[in-house]
Amino acid sequence: MARNSNSNRDSNCLRRGSTGPFIAGLLALFSGAANAAWELNLQEPVTAVARRVYELHNLLLWVIVVIFVGVFAVVAYSLFYHRKSRGHKAADFHDNTTVELAWTIVPALILVAIAFPATSALVDMRDTSEPDLTVKVTGYQWKWGYEYLTGDAAGVKYMSVLSTPREQIENKAPKGEHYLLEVDRPLVVPVGKKVRILTTANDVIHNWAVPAFAVKTDAVPGFLRDTWFRAEKEGTYRGQCSELCGKDHGFMPVVVEVVSEEKYAAWVGEQKQQLAAVAEDPNKVWALDEQLALGEKVYATNCAACHQANGAGLPPAFPALDGSKIATGPREAHIEMVLKGKAGTAMAAFGEQLSDTDIAAVVAYERNAWNNKLGEVIQPAEVKALRGK
Incomplete structure (x- = not known):
């Protein structure tokens, strides 16, 4: 008996010990901190249009709640108080003109009432007239290209690429605060200025979206679409490509930095100085070591996602470059192949994305990396000659 008593007591202790962490976990799950991390609401609006969208969203939410509660209250009441066990019998009528008119007219009136503020907000969203600056945004698999067309930064252009380290993506390092929502070069705009965005794409359909601006517009190859925003608050705002665009769709964030006019002017000056500093000398003759160092950087930014850092690729969609016929x-x-891509395959054309120097460097890197020890230097002049054909 003593053994049985001890056994039961031990079993009870084990049950209490096993349920304790479970209950603690539930309490933590529903704590305020955990709920705050879920971020169930829309992002804080920082433009007038986004604020109108946010207010309209809240208004419609309560309209829907009222309709939901009203409809299901009637359904619940009918099911409970008119059930068969209370002696009720189903009516055998097949129509009621008054009820049918009511459930047609009332929803129609609600929709008309909603249409006025919704249409007004939509008209404002489409008004891209009189911008302070215009930026062309081009979607590529899987990065964004920014080109300032008007304003103080006119002529500045660059690529914006995911900067989350591969170690985090491959679960070899802890995830950072802005995991998959960070880039090497964000779009920079001044606060309080109307920015017109022209979107297009180089390969497949993408979508440039920043929720805090209430901006979400497709980037379609061969077409130009436009949208706009006027950020009222300095800060860094993040979004993502919102159109499924292939293998690395989830690795294509949008980051916009809104800065003061003074900081923007300083940034523009820095960008123009950098453009002048890196202006290519068409007569420069590159040495192999120097070119491979540049080529490795270009490859890591533009090619490694598909062909992998080790050149092994992801066959059959993304063939290996190590020992391949094209690289040797x-x-x-x-x-x-790098300039013009290959039709009918996932190989994109990089002629519009990369300079002659960058293409020469990445081709040289691919022909000398891994087991491809060809010892070849590719001069930018060779790329320029083929580009013109």
Whole structure:
């Protein structure tokens, strides 16, 4: 008996010990801190249009709540108080003109009432007239290209690429605060200025979206679409490509930095100085070591996502470059492949994205990395000659 008593007591202790952490976990799950991390609401609006969208969203939410509660209250009341066990019998009528008119007219009136503020907000969202600056945004698999067309920064252009370290993506390091929502070069705009965004794409359909601005517009190859925003508050605002666009769709964030006019002017000056500093000398002759150092950076930014850092690729969609016919074959064919891509495959054309120097460097890197020890230097002049064909 003593053994049984001890056994029961031990069993009870085990049950209490096992349920304790479970209950603690539930309490933590529903704590204020945990709820705050869920971020169930829309992002804080920082433009007038976004604020109108947010207010309209809240208004419609309560309209829907009232309709939901009203309809289901009637349903619940009918089910409970008119059940068969209370002696009720189902009516055998097949129509009621008054009820049918009511459930047609009332929803119609609600929709008309909603249409006025919704249409007004939509008209404002489409008014891209009189911008202070215009930026062309081009979607690529899987990065964004920014080109300032008007304003103080006119002529500045660059690529914006995910900067989350590969170690985090491959679960070899802890995730950072802005995991998959950070880039090497964000779009920079001044606070309080109307920014017109022209979107297009180089390959497939993308979508440039920043929720805090209430901006979400498709980037379609061969077409120009436009939208706009006027940020009222300095800060860094993040979004993502919102159109499924292939393998690395989830690795294509949008980051916009809104800065003061003084900081924006300083940034523009820095960008123009950098453009002048890196202006290519067409007569420069590159050495192999120097070119491979540049080529490795270009490859990591533009090619490694598909062909992998080790050149092994992800066959069959993304073939290996290590030992491949293209990377060890005629150099002209290799350059043309990078310049113009290959129709019907996932190989995109990089002629519009990269300069002659960058293309020469990445081709040289691919022909000398891993087991491809060809010892070849590709001069930018070779790329320029093939670009014109």
